[in-house]
Amino acid sequence: MEHHVKGDGSDEELMELRRGPWTVEEDFTLINYIAHHGEGRWNSLATCAGLRRTGKSCRLRWLNYLRPDVRRGNITLEEQLLILELHSRWGNRWSKIAQHLPGRTDNEIKNYWRTRVQKHAKQLKCDVNSKQFKDTMRYIWMPRLAERIQAGAAATGTSTATANSGTVTATNYQGSNQMVQLPQPGMGGNFGGGIKIKHNIYTPETSCTAASSDSFGTQVSPVSDVTDCCYNYHVNHNGTQDYCPPNGLPYQESFDQGLDFNNNNWMDGGDFWKNVDDMWNFLQQ
DNA sequence: AACGACTACAACCGCATTAAG
DNA sequence: ACTTAATGCGGTTGTAGTCGT
Numbered sequence: 001m002e003h004h005v006k007g008d009g010s011d012e013e014l015m016e017l018r019r020g021p022w023t024v025e026e027d028f029t030l031i032n033y034i035a036h037h038g039e040g041r042w043n044s045l046a047t048c049a050g051l052r053r054t055g056k057s058c059r060l061r062w063l064n065y066l067r068p069d070v071r072r073g074n075i076t077l078e079e080q081l082l083i084l085e086l087h088s089r090w091g092n093r094w095s096k097i098a099q100h101l102p103g104r105t106d107n108e109i110k111n112y113w114r115t116r117v118q119k120h121a122k123q124l125k126c127d128v129n130s131k132q133f134k135d136t137m138r139y140i141w142m143p144r145l146a147e148r149i150q151a152g153a154a155a156t157g158t159s160t161a162t163a164n165s166g167t168v169t170a171t172n173y174q175g176s177n178q179m180v181q182l183p184q185p186g187m188g189g190n191f192g193g194g195i196k197i198k199h200n201i202y203t204p205e206t207s208c209t210a211a212s213s214d215s216f217g218t219q220v221s222p223v224s225d226v227t228d229c230c231y232n233y234h235v236n237h238n239g240t241q242d243y244c245p246p247n248g249l250p251y252q253e254s255f256d257q258g259l260d261f262n263n264n265n266w267m268d269g270g271d272f273w274k275n276v277d278d279m280w281n282f283l284q285q
Numbered sequence: 286a287a288c289g290a291c292t293a294c295a296a297c298c299g300c301a302t303t304a305a306g
Numbered sequence: 307a308c309t310t311a312a313t314g315c316g317g318t319t320g321t322a323g324t325c326g327t
Contacts, residue, residue: 019296019297020295020296020297020320020321021295021296021320021321021322022295022296040312040313041312042312042313043311043312043313055312055313056297056298056312056313056314057296059313060295060296060297061295061296064294064295064296065295065296076300092316092317093315094315094316095315095316096316106314106315106316107294107296107316108294109297110316110317111292111293111294111295113295114293114317115292115293115294119292121299194323204316
């Protein structure tokens with residue numbers, strides 16, 4: 001369908017600027033023009049190319065869709081992990097995050113975050129910006145993603161996730177065997193008690209954020225130190241204490257049931273746990 | 286088959302920042 | 307130094323496709 005700017009007698013209306021989805025012809029015109037004249041000066045480009053589009057629209061179409069190096073298709077596990085990691089550091093700085101995922105646009109990453117991550121936070125009935133959700137992501141989901149990446153790498157004989165100007169290795173995220181205290185229902189952001197469960201947890205010490213400069217050579221301030229975190233945990237370097245819930249399922253397996261990392265559906269456990277309390281109840285069964 | 290709900294993603298909008306004159 | 311246009315960014319909306327009933 002075709003949209004037109006309407007109603008106010010503006011220049012835009014007089015020029016009958018088009019809106020809405022781009023046609024194949026428009027795409028071809030834009031690609032052709034940029035191939036001959038280069039990109040930039042988007043307003044004049046739109047006019048000179050004979051496109052009845054705003055410069056903004058042309059720029060967006062080029063950068064997000066037509067550019068030859070735009071990468072399409074499913075977000076890989078490595079990319080997911082990188083997005084989570086960078087978002088935890090920079091927040092909604094989509095453009096900045098996208099710089100470290102070659103071929104991915106800020107728009108795509110933003111869409112991914114909104115459709116997958118925010119959806120899951122909603123299903124868990126917690127705010128995506130809450131410490132509770134961030135900690136769940138950081139100490140549970142990210143380590144599991146890393147494990148799956150490494151498992152995949154081991155299976156295929158590859159060892160790194162090529163993801164930007166630098167590389168992210170799965171081993172960046174490998175934790176030592178440590179004891180982490182899970183949040184209990186009603187604790188809010190301050191988890192004072194709780195049982196101790198062994199897991200390869202993701203900590204500032206084991207993540208690339210622990211360094212004063214990150215793996216991309218960018219100076220960063222470390223994210224909240226684990227001592228600032230509401231979790232109480234202690235390191236169990238020999239890793240001898242395995243906790244097994246009464247249901248007989250190892251802790252890790254229990255989480256895998258709720259967070260299906262297979263087939264990239266690593267956040268599709270929302271129907272399994274309706275909220276954090278449900279998750280907790282399941283783990284205590 | 287028809288319908289509605291849901292999902293993913295393309296596109297738009299408004300504002301902030303930067304560059305040019 | 308100031309103004310204005312261009313560009314970039316993040317939030318939001320629109321829509322086509324898919325799935326379940």
